[in-house]
Amino acid sequence: MTAASSRVTEPPADILFRLKVRAIPAIREVWQRRELVRTLAERDLRVRYKQAVLGVAWAILTPLALMIVFTVFFQRVAKVDTGGAPYALFTYLGLLPWTFFSTSVSQGGQSLVVNNQLVNKVYCPREVFPLASMAVAAVDTALATLVLGLLFAVTEFMPKPTTVWVPVLLAVQVAFTFGVTLVLSAVLVFLRDLRHVLPIILQLGLFATPVAYGMDVVPASLQVLYSIANPLAPVIDGYRRTVLLGLPPDWHLLGPAAVAAALWLVVGYVVFKRLEPGFADYA
Amino acid sequence: MRDGEIQASRVWKRFRADRQRQLLRDQLDRLKRRITGGSSAHGWRWALRDVDMAVGSGESIGLIGPNGSGKTTMLRMLAKVMYPYAGRVAVGGRVGALIDVRAGIHPDLTGRENVYLYGSLLGVTRREVARKFDEIVAFGELETAIDRQVKFYSSGMHVRLGFAIAAFTEPDVLLVDEVLAVGDAAFQQKCLDRMRAVLAQGTTVVFVSHDLQAVESICERAIWLREGVVESDGPVREVLGDYRRTVEQAAEVLAPAFGVVRVVKSEIRGPGDTPVSQQPLEVKLLLESPEPLWASISIGISEGPATPIFLLGHEALLPAGQTELRCSIPFLPLPRGRFYLWFGIIESTRDLVPWHPVGQFEVLGPELTPTPRGILRMAPVQVTPTWEVEQR
Numbered sequence: 001m002t003a004a005s006s007r008v009t010e011p012p013a014d015i016l017f018r019l020k021v022r023a024i025p026a027i028r029e030v031w032q033r034r035e036l037v038r039t040l041a042e043r044d045l046r047v048r049y050k051q052a053v054l055g056v057a058w059a060i061l062t063p064l065a066l067m068i069v070f071t072v073f074f075q076r077v078a079k080v081d082t083g084g085a086p087y088a089l090f091t092y093l094g095l096l097p098w099t100f101f102s103t104s105v106s107q108g109g110q111s112l113v114v115n116n117q118l119v120n121k122v123y124c125p126r127e128v129f130p131l132a133s134m135a136v137a138a139v140d141t142a143l144a145t146l147v148l149g150l151l152f153a154v155t156e157f158m159p160k161p162t163t164v165w166v167p168v169l170l171a172v173q174v175a176f177t178f179g180v181t182l183v184l185s186a187v188l189v190f191l192r193d194l195r196h197v198l199p200i201i202l203q204l205g206l207f208a209t210p211v212a213y214g215m216d217v218v219p220a221s222l223q224v225l226y227s228i229a230n231p232l233a234p235v236i237d238g239y240r241r242t243v244l245l246g247l248p249p250d251w252h253l254l255g256p257a258a259v260a261a262a263l264w265l266v267v268g269y270v271v272f273k274r275l276e277p278g279f280a281d282y283a
Numbered sequence: 284m285r286d287g288e289i290q291a292s293r294v295w296k297r298f299r300a301d302r303q304r305q306l307l308r309d310q311l312d313r314l315k316r317r318i319t320g321g322s323s324a325h326g327w328r329w330a331l332r333d334v335d336m337a338v339g340s341g342e343s344i345g346l347i348g349p350n351g352s353g354k355t356t357m358l359r360m361l362a363k364v365m366y367p368y369a370g371r372v373a374v375g376g377r378v379g380a381l382i383d384v385r386a387g388i389h390p391d392l393t394g395r396e397n398v399y400l401y402g403s404l405l406g407v408t409r410r411e412v413a414r415k416f417d418e419i420v421a422f423g424e425l426e427t428a429i430d431r432q433v434k435f436y437s438s439g440m441h442v443r444l445g446f447a448i449a450a451f452t453e454p455d456v457l458l459v460d461e462v463l464a465v466g467d468a469a470f471q472q473k474c475l476d477r478m479r480a481v482l483a484q485g486t487t488v489v490f491v492s493h494d495l496q497a498v499e500s501i502c503e504r505a506i507w508l509r510e511g512v513v514e515s516d517g518p519v520r521e522v523l524g525d526y527r528r529t530v531e532q533a534a535e536v537l538a539p540a541f542g543v544v545r546v547v548k549s550e551i552r553g554p555g556d557t558p559v560s561q562q563p564l565e566v567k568l569l570l571e572s573p574e575p576l577w578a579s580i581s582i583g584i585s586e587g588p589a590t591p592i593f594l595l596g597h598e599a600l601l602p603a604g605q606t607e608l609r610c611s612i613p614f615l616p617l618p619r620g621r622f623y624l625w626f627g628i629i630e631s632t633r634d635l636v637p638w639h640p641v642g643q644f645e646v647l648g649p650e651l652t653p654t655p656r657g658i659l660r661m662a663p664v665q666v667t668p669t670w671e672v673e674q675r
Binding site (some may be wrong): 004009011012015016017019033035036039043046047050117118119120121122124125190191193277280283 | 293295298299308310325327332333359362363364365366367368369370371378380382383387391392396399400403404405406409410422
């Protein structure tokens with residue numbers, strides 16, 4: 001056998017390996033390993049807070065600083081129609097989902113590359129790495145949300161009862177964020193230099209998303225298209241409508257956005273699974 | 284498929300020769316090459332070629348071979364960390380892999396935090412880890428250091444922590460890759476003991492190591508990989524014997540680069556030519572010296588490139604020109620096997636012939652009686668005692 005096989009230089013085509021992925025068992029496995037997601041997230045949080053003097057405060061400072069900057073500049077320079085709500089609240093409600101998205105994408109996108117030591121040497125469902133990054137971003141967002149309560153108190157503004165719609169908006173937001181994070185984390189393993197482009201794209205994204213301004217800036221005829229291209233836009237708009245203005249979400253925009261987000265999630269997962277066999281080879 | 288079984292058939296695996304670089308630029312280059320019809324085999328290197336490996340539940344397999352022969356790649360595929368390019372790999376039950384145990388350990392966390400982190404990486408629940416925590420710490424001898432950040436650990440402590448966690452995860456298949464190299468002798472012994480204990484519980488063990496004696500003491504069967512191909516697969520003693528022979532053939536009889544006296548020829552003879560266990564042996568060496576020298580001659584016999592089993596010394600005057608040196612032993616205290624003849628000459632402190640192997644020889648003899656598992660070094664010296672078993 002030895003002599004024969006050393007002469008063969010290529011495997012016969014009929015035995016080429018193909019990773020068979022069945023979605024349900026794969027998802028169930030991730031669910032079974034949810035403790036690992038928690039442990040990895042905990043590790044990242046612990047490491048971060050051990051190294052940083054300000055610790056937990058960072059989670060709050062980033063959106064807070066942007067909020068102050070936006071409030072000072074946009075409110076003065078460009079008059080933004082907030083529908084009567086305080087601008088600080090208006091923009092902070094946009095900053096929360098945006099910060100969650102950008103942290104997830106930038107940290108989660110690099111998660112496989114950063115954890116290459118583990119990807120290379122320990123078996124676990126690979127989805128746990130982007131998921132753990134998202135969990136960290138979620139903790140940050142939860143902390144930053146505490147500040148929102150403070151803002152309501154300071155501005156003496158009360159959230160409206162339509163706030164009950166928030167979970168629906170949150171689902172669309174998380175689905176979209178997870179989809180993008182999955183694609184990026186997988187692709188980044190093979191295209192390392194994309195990592196340097198990512199911060200620039202995210203910078204642009206901040207302005208392409210209605211964080212500092214409202215949805216009404218976009219011409220009405222383009223709003224649906226805009227919502228499909230950027231599902232975060234109607235989500236942020238929805239938060240403002242429900243929490244600040246007492247209106248239901250704009251279903252004409254949120255519907256297409258939800259479909260787009262679901263598509264991102266499915267395509268993202270397929271791309272991730274397709275590229276998965278190569279992770280350990282290149283990570 | 285039963286828990287603890289391994290079935291790998293016709294496994295092929297390749298890597299990019301330039302796999303360090305994963306930039307957009309490189310991908311575009313590759314794309315261009317593909318479009319212009321370049322060969323698709325360009326830049327690939329085969330790590331494994333058509334490897335078959337079938338292991339039954341509870342078996343202990345040693346994977347041996349020189350660096351770069353594909354041992355670790357094979358192990359990674361068994362651990363499902365990597366996927367083959369072609370072929371099929373199936374492992375039954377829970378797999379515990381110790382492939383660089385330091386990988387799962389984060390330097391900024393304390394030992395305690397790492398126990399939980401690595402435990403859950405290996406698929407053990409927090410509850411289980413908490414239950415075994417004291418045992419793990421005791422095994423790793425880390426009682427005083429467990430709340431210290433791991434970056435302040437010594438590398439030995441680092442490995443001890445990793446091995447201790449992995450050793451207590453109770454897998455069906457335990458894959459161990461050269462993790463023992465860093466620990467001190469006492470800890471190595473402890474790890475080997477632990478592996479034997481795990482084996483006794485019915486766990487399948489696949490052990491990759493360059494420490495052939497350790498492999499011999501743990502494994503019943505060995506698979507020798509050579510440039511990604513299975514060279515031989517069989518009982519551990521036979522495979523290791525073959526392996527030692529080729530590895531050491533390559534290293535052997537390297538004429539020393541310096542030395543005043545030259546070894547022209549060496550010969551080892553037993554009664555009827557081949558040396559036989561417990562029989563007389565004669566070593567003949569033909570030396571050539573440029574001038575008359577007063578020499579301290581040493582001859583040694585070893586099992587491998589390691590320390591000699593015994594040394595024979597003699598002082599003599601070497602005249603200028605060729606001299607034949609003969610040394611006889613009335614009784615060869617070696618068991619059957621392959622041995623090496625080492626030789627060196629010094630004059631006061633000057634090396635006339637540096638200490639080096641000058642030949643190898645086979646000793647014939649009766650098959651050794653089976654020894655209990657766990658004897659690290661197979662006894663290199665054979666003596667003939669008289670036994671008396673008497674009831675009192």
